[in-house]
Amino acid sequence: MEIALDNLSKHFGKVKAVDEVSIKVPDGEFVALLGPSGCGKTTLLLMLAGIYKPTTGTIRFGEKVVNDLLPKDRKIGMVFQSYALYPHMSVYENIVFPLRLQRLPANVVRDRAHKMAELVQVQGLLDRKPGQLSGGQQQRVALSRALIKEPDLLLLDEPLSNLDAKLRIAMRAEIKRLQKDLGITTIFVTHDQLEAMTMADRIALLNNGKLVAYSQPHDLYDRPKTLFAAEFIGSPPMNFLRIRIEEKDGGVALAGEGIQMPLAGEIAQKVKSLGGGREVILGIRPEDITVATDSGDAKAEVYIIEPLGRDMLVDLHVQATPVRVLAPPTFNAPIGASVALTMDRTKIHLFDPQTEQALLN
Amino acid sequence: MEIALDNLSKHFGKVKAVDEVSIKVPDGEFVALLGPSGCGKTTLLLMLAGIYKPTTGTIRFGEKVVNDLLPKDRKIGMVFQSYALYPHMSVYENIVFPLRLQRLPANVVRDRAHKMAELVQVQGLLDRKPGQLSGGQQQRVALSRALIKEPDLLLLDEPLSNLDAKLRIAMRAEIKRLQKDLGITTIFVTHDQLEAMTMADRIALLNNGKLVAYSQPHDLYDRPKTLFAAEFIGSPPMNFLRIRIEEKDGGVALAGEGIQMPLAGEIAQKVKSLGGGREVILGIRPEDITVATDSGDAKAEVYIIEPLGRDMLVDLHVQATPVRVLAPPTFNAPIGASVALTMDRTKIHLFDPQTEQALLN
């Protein structure tokens, strides 16, 4: 089912928890609501669930405006961060609870419960109480309870945050595959950019209740439209350097404290068109910088080196600005060593310091 | 100061929380105690702090056995996961509390407090109460309280776990640099392999109270000595495949369900010496496999693809075994597509299924 939010707002007293958000979720898509804590993503989810009523704006499920519909009448399933299983009921009773409330015939209930339990692989646990299950098992049960109603919309609240690191990686893939197999329109909330990147077809990035970006993961990573998006997506995060566009002898260069970066070709033209002498913020991801001992675009001092296994994360200072670079695992240099940085011309981002908008896209 | 643990054990009733651990920490080193929850790492730290008494074995600070020394007589500083600041005291009072207890003259106390506050950059916060500080600020205060005594040994309990993702990356580097600058022998506890890899000079990997590895980060990553270490270090984790060593026509190959991987050169000799027909576990990291559409060492089916920004994490199934591969960000294939995997011969690990020991190092 297609979901459409139109200028949706939720105010708590004077606080605008959600501020004029408009999103269209196509039928069968998997959408992440991503943002730092307090950005309004959970409020938005609870409005979709019918727990909160919107202050203004409309929520449409298909053609129907559901603003005033009670949760139980919305045909939704939801998995909570805490799983929210009913502790006094067995796993089986938990799973069939939504069907019991619909007064379906006993054999239908039983059949669907077993089909569901098989799908999420909890067949062996049906007689247990939730308290006897591990976190991963509880999540599977919560998932099957949410899915047994065959909902039009599935809501997931931080679905992975209570799992340990290894299980998180496994469940990430499993939930994504399950969603694709069932084709249920799904919206999930997360504060973890990696979770949003890996699982979602489309990411709605929120900040202070406002929608700042709504696009596909690779788009958000490669072509962030605002400084906030550039900073929030990617780990280790993008580096930012204050620079000035300099035109000299017909050529164009980016220059800053300790930075002198001549440009050529297409990118030079683009940057030139922004205007010489303009102060901008240069953004570049740690994997798009190379460290050498001889010469490059910037001079830097090694602050500390952190081995990641696959790479070395080199923390450097370009004058007073910290810069992180991903170097090959063989990289080695003592603390305080002087090195030179070379930046990949095709991967640089420029942002206006005032509007925080991207300038090169 | 050099720290030496000799056959150290701690039993709680019948549970061996720490089981015969022997470690030597050279003067000025930064050592991580790493392991899953319940592995005994915190118990070990609390024995070093003097909160728990060892059941058997000895703890030596320099030449001195400190088993029975009270915490206050050990010349240690400690930063807790919760920071454990005294909520009824101001930041200044918190920092100087250890010196007050030593009845140092007022001017010495004041001087040292201000020097300390400057070092960890909390000069502006001295009059506040801990409740008014952010998590990052509280940690700085806790750090300065631990350091003001000029301890011989600094203990950190999950120092980064209460910080958000961005701050964690920044503090990681900062704490590591501070430790290097001060040269204080430091031991920290963490359950996060990345934290241990990036910060520590040496990692003590614990499991079920036992020490399973004690070596430098790159060593642990490149040449894990046990299956547990190989599985625990690295994210996404190493892939494991059950295979058989096959000798055919003088050549040697690794073969399994859907896998046929001929070897040549040095590695072939090494594998051959393990004995033909032997069942072993092949371990290979996601970054050491390449995906192609034509032919390779193994046939696989795409389960789901997860964009990481810098790479694509491709979840595949080789028959029933899940395998994860890091592919370039341009990789694309539909769910269920058949692909071929090629593994980097120089990066493969073999483990004995029974002893779980590495066979190639």
Next chain:
Amino acid sequence: MPNRLRSAIPYVLLILLTTPILVGYLWLFISSMSARTYGLRPEGLTLENWRFLVEPIRSRPSIWQVLLSTLAFAIPLGLLDVTISSMAGYALSRLRFPGRRMFLSFTIVLHAFPSATLLIAIFFVLRAIKLYDSILGVVLVSVSLGLPLGIWLMKGFYDNVSWDIEMAALIDGCSRLRTWWSVVLPIIRPGLAALLIFSFLGGWGAYIIPYTFLVTATIQPISVFLQSLTGDYTFVNYGVVTAVGLFQLLPVLLFYLFTQRYLLNLYSGGMKGGA
């Protein structure tokens, strides 16, 4: 050895301090079985003091009549207390309404309020609504006085039930009332059981309220009956008094023995950390 001696000191002190209490209980028991006592030495072992079980003491109502009155007081008291507390506690824990904060403060103030001060005012109210000297009146008064604590305790239990579970029930298809009844109440069942036992035992041992507002001997509960045995005559038969005292005490002790773990819930359930 001196170390061992040192660690014995607290035990010796504790035993010395506890002795008077134990002696008191022992005397209670011995006295109920004997005609007279010299200190702890009984004289004339007899079951005479326990005759009240089969035959009323002089002009008083029979012990079984008294027992019936006590139950008629304590059972409704417990049930009403739990019913009202469980509803009010839910409202205070979950709903936001004007005056909620004030109501909470008031509740706790009322709990700690010296009830003796209220007796005169209550007397006039009861007389006005014609419930003076009736079990119903005493039950209503006792419930009112017990409610503040009951509501606070129930609120504590509700506070520990996560919002998520309620939301899940709403989404699964429950109405608000159904959510409370089928999902939330079963979760706090240990709390309900604890409060029920607590209130019931409170009613069983209650003295001031029934003593003040019940005059008819046949509807007085056992604690008033017991007190009347000591108060009315110049010569008090301590043997009988102690026997009746034990009679009152024994079911309470048994009750505690079997329901102790529920009572523990009362405080530990509402509190973090618990026992």
Next chain:
Amino acid sequence: MPNRLRSAIPYVLLILLTTPILVGYLWLFISSMSARTYGLRPEGLTLENWRFLVEPIRSRPSIWQVLLSTLAFAIPLGLLDVTISSMAGYALSRLRFPGRRMFLSFTIVLHAFPSATLLIAIFFVLRAIKLYDSILGVVLVSVSLGLPLGIWLMKGFYDNVSWDIEMAALIDGCSRLRTWWSVVLPIIRPGLAALLIFSFLGGWGAYIIPYTFLVTATIQPISVFLQSLTGDYTFVNYGVVTAVGLFQLLPVLLFYLFTQRYLLNLYSGGMKGGA
């Protein structure tokens, strides 16, 4: 409009239910200022009922003497209760010792125990240790009966203090005692204040214990004094009784007004979620 009417119904019900109580208080106030009352209608406004402030009522001790006795009872009660509870609560929360679990159960059982049943045993104990009819004796008995709740509440507060903070203090150079005194106690100060006020007010309004174990009129606290005004004469002067009642009530009310927020701590501090 029908919607508005519907939402008014609970208020109407509540007002109807509250009226008797409010009328009771009103009558208390009016009665204390008049010679007689007909229902709520006063007749002959007078301050005569308040004469007890300057001149003792007949053969009774002066009100100021009574006040002094009450304070001599309530203040040590509060202080002792807080001192012992804060120490025992710490031990129960922090130390592992044999019998701890049993002690905890026992504590809660004792709290809910009907104290009336114990009166006879306590009487003999007090007489034996020569503390019958002395304020010290009554204080000791009241402290003992108050300790179980006090200890549980304090334990709840200690349970909420993280172990980390205590370990930090030990590492920073404190002894165990110093840790308790300089770090832990200051953190639970709101709990200590709440328990102190709670115990003091409990002592101020206490009736059964002082009534049972104090016979000398000059050392009886105000609640017993008040009760004696109603009990001893065939003709009770309700005007005077209500005036004394208000005299007892007013400081309590004032106290509550100013310390209410500490009392709120008592329950909310020990519990997760709070108000």
